[in-house]
Amino acid sequence: MYLTDKKVVVLGAAGMIGSNLVQDLLSTGTASRIVMYDPFEKGLQGAAEEIYHCAYPGARVTWTTAMAEALDGASYIISSGGAPRKEGMTREDLLRGNCEIARNLGEDIKKYCPEVEFVIIIFNPADITGLTALVHSGLKPGHVTTLAALDSTRLQTRLMQFFNVAQDEVTGCRTFGGHGEKMAVFKGEIAIQGVKLTEILNSGATVNGKGMSQEEWAEVQEHVRNGGAKIIQLRGRSSFQSPSHQSVEMLRGRIQSGGYPWPCGVYFKEGEFAHVMMAADAEFTGDGLKGHIPQGDAEDMAALRDSYEHLKKLRDEIIQIGLLPPVDEWNRVNPNL
């Protein structure tokens, strides 16, 4: 009835993302055995009660404010347990507080569930919180990832709206690198009703009688870069349904060893993009995920390098603060890095 009966832990389960996550794990038939953790007991109990009142057949949902109890025997962890982003804040404003939470989470994983199979970090700035959790957890890089799909699904959405087509007629949308203003929007694989975006931009091809100028493409990218802020402006709260659902889809990809179509947060041990966690092409295998360095034209690759530099700067801030050791000492904390 469910894809897995292994223990799935949702951290931050009293929050908007976390409580939605639990519902979506059950509604999609993904996981039956869920532990809801949050330090805020009252809200957690209320969120758990709501899930009970949904009456999912076969569900085994419990809640706890004790991290050790939550993590004990966990197979999968999805953590939305950071401080939320408020209107006007950039993701980077959240850096310090949430990286401290991420370091604690990494240490708790090492202590309480070193055998965990897969950890998905959602809380912002996810690139850096995911990296921080990975380093301190002692886990293999393929066992820790971050939600990295939303910029790409926002790009797909914007192009759907621009060309007035069905959403899944827009294919190949991929943004790589970081998630902030420095994300790298790759255009090479994008097609609308099968027509390559590059042909639309460079050769005047049209879809639904509509072309797209370079200025309009720049506007689309700008729109995507501000996608998160736009949700806050429209709804008066940061996005929670899409991060939740895409995290569930990632977990499904992990359990099924494939079939997840969007970029994921990937840690590269070596090569040009080493020692950060960034959105990249990823392949789900029986042992977590395997990243691939994105391929694009000179302009796209330059954007990715720029984004990588930005991520390194954020990482170095965290090292400076003391929440991460210097890069060349990481393998003392985590021999897998």
Place this chain on the structure above:
Amino acid sequence: MYLTDKKVVVLGAAGMIGSNLVQDLLSTGTASRIVMYDPFEKGLQGAAEEIYHCAYPGARVTWTTAMAEALDGASYIISSGGAPRKEGMTREDLLRGNCEIARNLGEDIKKYCPEVEFVIIIFNPADITGLTALVHSGLKPGHVTTLAALDSTRLQTRLMQFFNVAQDEVTGCRTFGGHGEKMAVFKGEIAIQGVKLTEILNSGATVNGKGMSQEEWAEVQEHVRNGGAKIIQLRGRSSFQSPSHQSVEMLRGRIQSGGYPWPCGVYFKEGEFAHVMMAADAEFTGDGLKGHIPQGDAEDMAALRDSYEHLKKLRDEIIQIGLLPPVDEWNRVNPNL
């Protein structure tokens, strides 16, 4: 990929229940073609964007602030489009405002989608808003229902917690009549791990080494009666995940002509419980739902009659206000009644 590709309209789609409904319709694989309606354009657009960012394959989701456009060609309608219940309010406080909305909805259905197959009314007090919408819609009684499951799932939850068993080991939980303080909690069919509650209460049977006194049973019922208020107290907002998910389950029952296990809002044309809408046993058929008068012991039936009297009083208030015609004139507005 989805149970239906027919048009499903979600009214109140900018709200907490409505936006969750859209997500749950998609995550459960129930409906692909959804129109989100709400008068609040900004919030509606934000909610729609979130759904797009979820990137459900095969989904065709649109949004509109125009009721005529929303309802045109609708096969199914789920309406959470009332004013929300705030802390300290009883459901009855909402009576007048929401019944006006319900009357308008009924008239709009008659005008724009008289062929609609099934309408589920969620907004409170649902017994009366559902009745008001039914009368004005001109639809058959089996084509309009209200969400009536949550009191029963709350009862199941409370008994699960009391006996410390799995949720679906508590079976036969049913509350009938109204949803307010006057709900009738029927005990005859309830069993915990197969042990009848009546045997536990009357013959000292135990489950998990635990019995239940009449006082404890009274406390359980009291807890259930205050279930909605308890969620508000714990979460600072009224329940939205459970009403949303159970509404989706009802629609699945309708589409599949069966399989929905909880009470539904039913209108009886004749007999002892005629001319209100109340929680009753219901059977999903190819032509909507067919209600059955609940059967219980003398105590349970007395509670149901009491609840029915309360619903009639609420109904008569609405007639007094002028939002419903007198009962003997209903068939002029709706020949199916």
